[in-house]
Amino acid sequence: MPDDRTFVTELATALGMLGGTEITEAVKLRSPEVRLSDEQWDRLEDLTSSGTLGTDAHAAFENGRAFLDSPDALRGRRPILVEWTGGRRPPGDEVAPIDLRVDHVFLVSCKYLSANIANPSPARLFDGLLATAGDWVRGDWYLETAPEELKKLYLACKRASGEPDLPDDPVLLRPEDRRRLRRALPDRSLPEDARPAYGELCRAVSLASAKRWNEAISRFGNPEQVLWRLLRIGSAPYYLLGANTRSPLRLRISSPWDWRQEFRFVSLEVAAASAGQPQVDWVGTYERRSSRRQASVRGHIEVRWSHGRFAKPPEAKIYLDTPTDRLPGYYPLCTSLRGPDVPVPEEMCMADTQRQLFDDLDNDWSDWAD
Numbered sequence: 001m002p003d004d005r006t007f008v009t010e011l012a013t014a015l016g017m018l019g020g021t022e023i024t025e026a027v028k029l030r031s032p033e034v035r036l037s038d039e040q041w042d043r044l045e046d047l048t049s050s051g052t053l054g055t056d057a058h059a060a061f062e063n064g065r066a067f068l069d070s071p072d073a074l075r076g077r078r079p080i081l082v083e084w085t086g087g088r089r090p091p092g093d094e095v096a097p098i099d100l101r102v103d104h105v106f107l108v109s110c111k112y113l114s115a116n117i118a119n120p121s122p123a124r125l126f127d128g129l130l131a132t133a134g135d136w137v138r139g140d141w142y143l144e145t146a147p148e149e150l151k152k153l154y155l156a157c158k159r160a161s162g163e164p165d166l167p168d169d170p171v172l173l174r175p176e177d178r179r180r181l182r183r184a185l186p187d188r189s190l191p192e193d194a195r196p197a198y199g200e201l202c203r204a205v206s207l208a209s210a211k212r213w214n215e216a217i218s219r220f221g222n223p224e225q226v227l228w229r230l231l232r233i234g235s236a237p238y239y240l241l242g243a244n245t246r247s248p249l250r251l252r253i254s255s256p257w258d259w260r261q262e263f264r265f266v267s268l269e270v271a272a273a274s275a276g277q278p279q280v281d282w283v284g285t286y287e288r289r290s291s292r293r294q295a296s297v298r299g300h301i302e303v304r305w306s307h308g309r310f311a312k313p314p315e316a317k318i319y320l321d322t323p324t325d326r327l328p329g330y331y332p333l334c335t336s337l338r339g340p341d342v343p344v345p346e347e348m349c350m351a352d353t354q355r356q357l358f359d360d361l362d363n364d365w366s367d368w369a370d
Contacts, residue, residue, distance in 0.1 A: 008053045009060040010099045010110045013241050014082045016064020023061040024048050034082045063241040066250050070333045079103050096234030111242035115319050122303050122316040126213040130229040140313040146204035153197040160191035182308050205278035213270050224265035227284040254329040263328050278303040297322045
């Protein structure tokens with residue numbers, strides 16, 4: 001089940017698409033266009049009226065209203081149906097993180113104040129290149145890539161935990177053993193005697209992960225597709241509504257076909273990084289076809305235990321370091337100056353929006369160039 005903040009922002013975005021001026025009033029109406037159970041409506045009403053998530057709810061509601069008014073989206077036409085995925089993964093091979101589907105056609109992802117775009121298993125990323133199905137290791141990535149370093153760290157933590165009856169090998173840990181060890185360790189730091197071993201684990205996992213990733217990219221021979229998956233470029237265009245630390249995000253995301261009309265892939269480079277956890281950095285370089293200028297998009301992968309140290313196998317947290325609204329293939333939604341009842345022609349608004357975006361980038365190219 002989504003946490004409270006995710007639940008509120010996604011559904012407030014949906015309700016904003018129906019019009020209206022205030023989120024709490026929109027929730028009370030319980031419009032049938034948004035398909036929710038009575039329990040979900042009750043939860044949404046409690047959360048939006050409590051005040052603790054009021055700012056987030058208002059921002060999300062305004063994003064929905066902007067989507068309704070935009071000539072690039074609904075063009076002022078009130079939707080008939082807004083479906084919420086509720087955090088459920090789609091059954092097909094789709095990389096786009098869709099949270100809302102409007103009138104069976106418009107696909108919308110909601111992302112508020114987070115640069116973390118996905119949390120796949122490390123093997124699915126480094127060996128499977130983010131495919132949704134394939135033959136890769138399903139288990140503990142630390143055991144797979146750095147078994148000796150993991151055992152050394154585990155034994156140091158076991159000694160510091162005061163739990164001598166835990167097994168001597170991390171492979172033998174049962175779920176209850178993992179819970180005991182996690183509770184016995186400090187919340188925010190490792191025991192002092194275990195820190196050197198953790199540093200060795202970080203280096204080993206980072207190097208092995210980068211090596212496996214490079215090998216998989218070379219073996220399958222399609223680094224452009226890997227970059228698209230890292231950028232969440234899906235098989236069909238979709239929209240991103242959310243916020244970063246600077247401003248609202250109201251973006252149209254291109255498909256691979258659209259992306260190639262504007263850009264040419266140049267390279268994808270990955271390398272082990274030195275950080276406070278196992279990390280792999282990545283840099284995608286591309287060329288804008290209209291100007292022949294090259295630019296780069298950057299990100300990194302943090303390989304961390306899920307739910308705390310030793311609790312569950314590690315996951316790969318994918319982060320974008322380039323601001324979301326400066327990613328290639330991400331275009332700002334046009335806002336109609338005539339009001340929602342008189343939409344602006346799509347070709348006029350979208351062309352002007354893209355031209356202005358590219359002009360702005362030319363004027364501030366130092367932020368893009370290597």
